[in-house]
Amino acid sequence: MEKGKNMWVRVKSLIPGDKLILIVALIIVVAIFSSLNGNYFSWTNFVNILVAASLIGLVAIGHTYLIIAGQNDLSPGSVAAFTGVLCATLVSMGLPFVLAALVTLLSGVVVGLFNSWMVNKIKIEAFIATLVTQFVFRGFAYILCDGRPVSITDSAYLSIGATRFLSIPLSVWIMLVLILIFGLVLAKTKFGRSVYAIGGNKDAARLAGLNPQRIVTILFVIMGVVTALGGIVFSSRMHSGQPAANVNLEFDAITAVVLGGVSFTGGVGDMVGTILGVILIQAFNTGLIMVNVPSFWQYVARGALLLFALTSDYIRKTKREKALLEASKKALASNN
């Protein structure tokens, strides 16, 4: 008993409390679904969860940055569908895959520039501005292929979804590597620091010599590019570019990011939380399917999960504020 307690203390000192809760939550989710369906607890299923999480993970990178900076983006679902269709169309027109992929990534840059232009120059709230993009690019996706999925036969293109490395699919590796890189950038570089600064207080950050508008532009461009990459990978896995795909992708990504501890008020969060959040939400979504929850009820369950994430965000925030008040009381008392 005593020994177990010590272990717990050691684990707690190694892993910060908020991450520990996520890990515990993940274990609980896995335990529950495994007990309901024996097939859930298997290597194949875990790999499947990671594969399904890979698109959410890419988009969640963008959301982590944007929400920390006090922004948001509701367009990735449409943009992923659009870029998937675009890449498939370009390849079917005879363009080499590498070139088509580059053009598609470039279209992601354009989407990002467009979003940031609305936010920076017309001063539209990101939430509403990106709703515009969500609709416009869903439309473009349908227009581009006249509403019919574009099938992919190019072997180089298909290999993205099919290749495995160490028996884990390439799409998972792409997500993990990018999360690692962007996590390091967020934690260790001046750019990452600037993102936290403008999320904490845009005006103060500008007066301190930062350029919030430029940072916001870069963030939307990052989001556009990772989403386009996600669109390419996803279309490869599906063997076709589908204009109706990826609806509510942003919903899952935002839920994951908020679960991971990024605060909707901006300025708080990190990439470790995001990856845990991404895996947690996909473990949850996959579980719902595997235990045959009717699909209509899956919507309700996912909504409830977002509500849970937002509630814990609120509780964390209140706790932080309370702790700060206590600490400043102490600071003042010791000053006088």
Place this chain on the structure above:
Amino acid sequence: MAHSVEFKNITKYFPGVKALDDVSFCASGGEVLAFLGENGAGKSTLLKTLNGDYQATSGEYLLDGSPVHFRSPHEAIEAGVSVIYQERQILMELSVAENIFLGRMPANKFGWIDIRQANKAAAKIISEFGLPIKPQTKVKDLSIAYQQMVEIMKAYSRDNLKVICFDEPTASLSDAEIDSLFAIIAKLRDEGKVVIYVSHRMSEIKRIADKVAIFKDGRYVTTKDARTTDESELIRLMVGRDLGDIYDNLDRNKTIGDELLRVEGLFSDYVEPVSFTLRRGEVLGFSGLVGAGRTEVARAIIGADKALGGKIFLEGREITNRSPHDAMMNGIVYVPEDRKTQGILANLDVSKNITISMLDRNSNAIGVLDTKKEEKIVEDGIRSFSIKTPNAEKKIVELSGGNQQKCIVARWMATQPKVLILDEPTKGIDVGAKSEFYHMICQFAKQGLGVILISSELPEIIGLSDRILVMSNQRIAGEVMREDATEERLLALAMTEGGKN
């Protein structure tokens, strides 16, 4: 029955600030109690505690002798406590009567509003107040003075009004309007209401108040009889004696160098063309009333607001600042007026707040930050500005206001600037920290920096500046040398063209 309101040992904390420190006072019906104190003395926090906007951290709030805990202004109003704020709290698109009875319009049993009865009831109150306005008039068509009257009538129309507080009510009124306001305050007093009157206009307090409660740095000092206590005594109690000595003991820079900064005809959307020079080692004061354009000059210089014309020369070389970043690279930095909304990054710790302007210089070619370099800057900052913090990883909001402000100064001094602009640097910080800042400013001047000091506190600006520019109506109204500076002289200049709006 005479009403009364009493605070017993009320303390109110905000992150980084002890806004009210063990405050006690008592006001009874049938007399006007004035709250007197400098900016930051805690008057507005008191009012917000009175009307339930804030809840005291500790202490007792007694209304008519029994303890109350208001969770919102609504609850306070329901209990008979109303505050008339400087900013109008009325709905411009509604009529006078609708505003007076907002939320409790007379209605028939179907919930259908009886506008005729509302107008009749409003007309009765209006005639009691002796005002020439109609119940049907939309409030936006009234003068500011009458809009304020509507607010007072709104409070008055409640049968149970016990306490009514006025927050700087005469700020935008003419003399005749002040007369009629005072007549109404006298009427409220004679009806046995508790009237609390907040102002720092001494003449008004002498005229309307019976008693004066004096506050200083969030503490209650004493209560005096308004009529028998003379003004200088009240001022002495309000300001406290210790500051005079502080200024006299400062080790001021005596060798002022050659020209460092020259501004020629600089203007923006918010300020008329201004021209002035600043010399090395000089402390140049910017005085004037709030809203005179002092902050706007600073913002135009550093490129926070777009300069629409004019030139800036630094060390004889013309420079252009399109953003605060440009200004920083050129060596001009600005410590903003509102620490909370423009200075600190509340989500980050002390260390990151200090190094935020050094990101370029502390990172390598691919943008990775050098934590050793950062640590060194933070250590230097904490030591040289004696920032009181247990460690550099504390969130900045955990520090007291004065220490937060020191972090902002440390942030800028790390960039080794040539010109330091301080905008109300001692606003809302306690006396001890103030004097530390004064020494710091003199030290900066000695190091050869040009310091621009924007301040609304006249003794501060007179005590520290070598030369003072007084602004009025977005222009420089005059220049006063240190030897000739008196509070009267600065005020007179600040008021020039004051009536021209």
